[in-house]
Amino acid sequence: MDKLKARLLVGLQAIEGVEDRPSSVSGGSALFYGDISFAHFHDDRELDLRLTKKVIKTLGLSHPAGSRHHPDRSPNSPWIEVRFNSAAEVDQLLKLIKLAVAEL
Numbered sequence: 001m002d003k004l005k006a007r008l009l010v011g012l013q014a015i016e017g018v019e020d021r022p023s024s025v026s027g028g029s030a031l032f033y034g035d036i037s038f039a040h041f042h043d044d045r046e047l048d049l050r051l052t053k054k055v056i057k058t059l060g061l062s063h064p065a066g067s068r069h070h071p072d073r074s075p076n077s078p079w080i081e082v083r084f085n086s087a088a089e090v091d092q093l094l095k096l097i098k099l100a101v102a103e104l
Contacts, residue, residue: 031047
């Protein structure tokens with residue numbers, strides 16, 4: 001497993017109620033809060049996260065250029081693809097995951 005994904009999964013252990021489980025949708029794994037799936041991995045360095053339109057807009061986030069999985073996703077979607085390529089980006093993603101859980 002990629003070391004940054006492993007770091008992310010370790011960090012998830014500190015968020016009560018969040019689990020990484022197999023995903024029937026993405027074919028890989030997904031993040032669940034209780035029985036609610038709110039994120040799934042596209043690969044070891046990209047997470048598709050349901051963050052809500054309001055939070056995405058408030059934080060000024062945008063979908064990454066060159067999306068292979070959702071190239072036509074609406075800018076009004078409550079989902080956003082988040083790529084992480086450094087430890088700092090993993091830490092930032094953990095904060096976004098906490099926000100996503102708070103919105104559930």
